[in-house]
Amino acid sequence: MDLEERNKKVLQAVIDSYISTGAPVGSNVLCKRYDFGLSPATLRNIMAELEEKGFLSHPHTSAGRIPTDQGYRYYIDGLISTSNEVDEIDGQIRQAPTLQGSDVKELMAEASQFLATLSHCAGVVIAPNEPEGQYKHIEFVRLRGREVLIIFVTATGTVQNKLIDLDERISQHELSYFSSYLDDELEQRTLPEVRRRLVEQMQEQKQVFTGLMEETYRASQEVQGRDKETVFIGGASQMLESPEFANVEKMRALFKAFEDKYKLLKLLDRSVTAEGIKVFIGSENPYFEVQGCSMVVSNYRVGANVVGTLGVIGPTRMQYKQVIQVVDYTAKLLSRLLGERLQKGLDR
Amino acid sequence: MDLEERNKKVLQAVIDSYISTGAPVGSNVLCKRYDFGLSPATLRNIMAELEEKGFLSHPHTSAGRIPTDQGYRYYIDGLISTSNEVDEIDGQIRQAPTLQGSDVKELMAEASQFLATLSHCAGVVIAPNEPEGQYKHIEFVRLRGREVLIIFVTATGTVQNKLIDLDERISQHELSYFSSYLDDELEQRTLPEVRRRLVEQMQEQKQVFTGLMEETYRASQEVQGRDKETVFIGGASQMLESPEFANVEKMRALFKAFEDKYKLLKLLDRSVTAEGIKVFIGSENPYFEVQGCSMVVSNYRVGANVVGTLGVIGPTRMQYKQVIQVVDYTAKLLSRLLGERLQKGLDR
DNA sequence: TATTAGCACTCTATTGGGGCGAGTGCTAAC
DNA sequence: GTTAGCACTCGCCCCAATAGAGTGCTAATA
Numbered sequence: 001m002d003l004e005e006r007n008k009k010v011l012q013a014v015i016d017s018y019i020s021t022g023a024p025v026g027s028n029v030l031c032k033r034y035d036f037g038l039s040p041a042t043l044r045n046i047m048a049e050l051e052e053k054g055f056l057s058h059p060h061t062s063a064g065r066i067p068t069d070q071g072y073r074y075y076i077d078g079l080i081s082t083s084n085e086v087d088e089i090d091g092q093i094r095q096a097p098t099l100q101g102s103d104v105k106e107l108m109a110e111a112s113q114f115l116a117t118l119s120h121c122a123g124v125v126i127a128p129n130e131p132e133g134q135y136k137h138i139e140f141v142r143l144r145g146r147e148v149l150i151i152f153v154t155a156t157g158t159v160q161n162k163l164i165d166l167d168e169r170i171s172q173h174e175l176s177y178f179s180s181y182l183d184d185e186l187e188q189r190t191l192p193e194v195r196r197r198l199v200e201q202m203q204e205q206k207q208v209f210t211g212l213m214e215e216t217y218r219a220s221q222e223v224q225g226r227d228k229e230t231v232f233i234g235g236a237s238q239m240l241e242s243p244e245f246a247n248v249e250k251m252r253a254l255f256k257a258f259e260d261k262y263k264l265l266k267l268l269d270r271s272v273t274a275e276g277i278k279v280f281i282g283s284e285n286p287y288f289e290v291q292g293c294s295m296v297v298s299n300y301r302v303g304a305n306v307v308g309t310l311g312v313i314g315p316t317r318m319q320y321k322q323v324i325q326v327v328d329y330t331a332k333l334l335s336r337l338l339g340e341r342l343q344k345g346l347d348r
Numbered sequence: 349m350d351l352e353e354r355n356k357k358v359l360q361a362v363i364d365s366y367i368s369t370g371a372p373v374g375s376n377v378l379c380k381r382y383d384f385g386l387s388p389a390t391l392r393n394i395m396a397e398l399e400e401k402g403f404l405s406h407p408h409t410s411a412g413r414i415p416t417d418q419g420y421r422y423y424i425d426g427l428i429s430t431s432n433e434v435d436e437i438d439g440q441i442r443q444a445p446t447l448q449g450s451d452v453k454e455l456m457a458e459a460s461q462f463l464a465t466l467s468h469c470a471g472v473v474i475a476p477n478e479p480e481g482q483y484k485h486i487e488f489v490r491l492r493g494r495e496v497l498i499i500f501v502t503a504t505g506t507v508q509n510k511l512i513d514l515d516e517r518i519s520q521h522e523l524s525y526f527s528s529y530l531d532d533e534l535e536q537r538t539l540p541e542v543r544r545r546l547v548e549q550m551q552e553q554k555q556v557f558t559g560l561m562e563e564t565y566r567a568s569q570e571v572q573g574r575d576k577e578t579v580f581i582g583g584a585s586q587m588l589e590s591p592e593f594a595n596v597e598k599m600r601a602l603f604k605a606f607e608d609k610y611k612l613l614k615l616l617d618r619s620v621t622a623e624g625i626k627v628f629i630g631s632e633n634p635y636f637e638v639q640g641c642s643m644v645v646s647n648y649r650v651g652a653n654v655v656g657t658l659g660v661i662g663p664t665r666m667q668y669k670q671v672i673q674v675v676d677y678t679a680k681l682l683s684r685l686l687g688e689r690l691q692k693g694l695d696r
Numbered sequence: 697t698a699t700t701a702g703c704a705c706t707c708t709a710t711t712g713g714g715g716c717g718a719g720t721g722c723t724a725a726c
Numbered sequence: 727g728t729t730a731g732c733a734c735t736c737g738c739c740c741c742a743a744t745a746g747a748g749t750g751c752t753a754a755t756a
Contacts, residue, residue, distance in 0.1 A: 026719050039729050044720070062719050062736045139489045141499065149501070151489065151509075161499075161509070176520070237603040240596070248594050255585040255603070374748050387700050392749070410707040410748050 015067045015075045024064030069282040108232045116235025118326040121314025127230035128307040140175040162219035231261040244315040253290045268309045282316045298331040302338045363415045363423045372412030417630040456580045464583025466674040469662025475578035476655040488523040498567045510567035579609040592663040616657045630664045646679040650686045
């Protein structure tokens with residue numbers, strides 16, 4: 001469904017105005033604030049037309065127009081298609097401090113805060129899932145008795161560990177041997193490869209280290225699974241500032257939703273399939289039951305692989321233009337920072 | 349300042365009533381609901397007296413009484429002193445599922461959720477700080493080049509690691525030697541002891557491993573520091589259910605406060621000096637700037653050492669009786685669970 | 697002397713009406 | 727096709743009136 005050029009302009013103006021003021025837009029306001037060279041009466045006609053087509057709606061007879069979800073959709077599709085020319089990055093972003101977390105978790109938490117501050121919405125970051133990430137090192141540390149600590153180190157510097165119990169008693173010497181053996185076999189492989197290789201190994205050399213091998217395999221499975229800990233939400237209280245959430249009931253629903261991090265994880269993961277920025281407007285997202293919310297999400301990479309998702313959740317009436325820039329910028333920033341880490345890790 | 353027996357009873361009744369209904373308590377209601385054998389007029393006189401002494405107040409002339417912070421304080425002091433007879437534990441608690449997290453972090457998150465669910469307030473748990481905890485093992489893992497991963501393992505099974513860069517190149521063999529050497533020296537010591545010992549060692553044998561030793565010392569410092577990650581807040585949205593926070597502005601303040609985990613950490617740590625349950629009513633706590641909030645906190649132990657704090661933050665008008673029980677129960681539960689872990693760790 | 701009944705008084709919350717203003721939709725003129 | 731004009735709608739705010747809850751005081755009572 002395409003619109004006349006003039007109608008398109010009016011739609012954009014209405015949405016712009018509504019986004020910045022939050023008040024329903026009447027024909028007079030529209031006429032005064034934007035220079036269409038048209039009278040309020042004509043604008044009224046156009047708006048009536050836009051309403052008929054489903055882009056605008058009426059809270060009540062004697063009020064101005066507000067955008068429908070469909071209206072927002074049209075508006076944003078227009079924004080994104082023309083946003084290749086986003087070289088004039090918002091000054092606010094440029095002078096924002098960059099992220100400086102040393103450990104990955106810290107970095108994620110900072111990023112979510114960063115998103116929130118610049119977008120005035122809640123910032124959400126899903127920590128890297130590195131199924132494609134390269135494992136750099138596997139180390140076995142014998143603790144006491146048959147307790148063994150398995151340490152996985154990824155190329156980005158993430159360290160994950162898992163405590164296991166072995167049936168057999170294995171000396172640290174043997175463990176070290178096994179460790180360096182696996183290192184030779186596995187280094188620079190991705191986790192799925194590592195796991196495939198482990199299975200192969202188990203079949204090849206049945207007699208030696210099978211117990212350890214099995215446990216390692218199991219641990220690698222668990223380490224790969226993502227949990228609530230991988231969801232970082234920053235500045236959720238930012239959202240409360242928008243009058244949309246002045247309603248107490250809505251607020252409660254919102255924070256309940258934020259507490260269920262597992263659901264949020266699924267939601268964001270599912271939302272982003274292709275690369276690039278995605279915007280979900282209001283009811284478009286069936287998994288987020290809080291009414292009147294939009295999401296702007298993107299994904300970030302380590303090297304060439306998409307490993308995580310980040311974005312912003314805010315009221316449907318948000319500053320999309322700016323938010324899209326912020327999300328895009330943050331995704332690229334995070335990709336770069338993680339890339340540097342990777343580089344630094346491989347150089348040595 | 350002590351009160352006549354009768355006045356005490358009336359005060360308690362007023363507070364009880366106010367806590368359960370949230371409405372200012374008038375003389376008529378009081379007379380009907382509680383069986384004092386006194387007329388409303390007499391109760392009015394008593395209440396006027398209690399107000400004069402600062403235990404009750406008046407929202408306005410023609411309203412019933414509500415407790416002041418001082419009134420709550422009196423009420424709670426009475427509760428706690430008699431609460432040794434808390435053998436009739438609330439049925440709700442008993443049939444609550446126990447905690448089953450396998451790793452310490454999981455356990456803490458669960459505990460905060462547990463507190464929230466049972467208290468209808470926000471549950472807060474500060475993860476174990478184990479300055480007194482026994483270090484069980486220190487391991488050095490050479491990664492690549494001069495990168496060395498130092499792993500600290502505590503008796504409760506917490507694993508913390510720190511990546512360091514060394515000036516000198518040290519082989520894994522040397523590292524292993526150093527590791528087992530330190531293990532012999534340090535095992536079963538507490539972290540402060542470990543650190544003191546490290547300094548001594550550095551002075552004794554200046555020539556060997558000084559670089560490594562220094563880095564280890566530095567790492568042990570950093571590992572001991574607590575960060576935001578150690579604060580777990582569960583069910584903050586529970587608090588929104590109490591009408592006290594129907595005010596949007598208050599809500600926002602509340603969630604802003606919850607987001608500043610670092611402040612919260614300090615607040616709770618500072619609050620609990622002695623063992624046992626502490627209750628902070630309304631303005632009694634200068635560090636929590638959200639008005640109308642109370643905290644009920646306790647601490648939990650690992651073995652004989654107090655290692656962490658947990659509690660509940662809710663509206664001043666909360667069900668203290670029940671909340672105190674819940675916090676007490678949770679603290680003991682967590683102590684027991686951590687104790688079991690410790691035992692399990694030492695048995696091997 | 698402590699308690700109680702009675703009563704006037706105070707203050708809040710609610711309800712309903714009136715007026716204001718913003719904005720529309722329609723019609724007729726340009 | 728555009729515009730001016732106008733009647734009409736409807737939410738919002740303000741105000742006054744009212745009901746109701748609860749107090750404080752006084753005088754009577756046991």
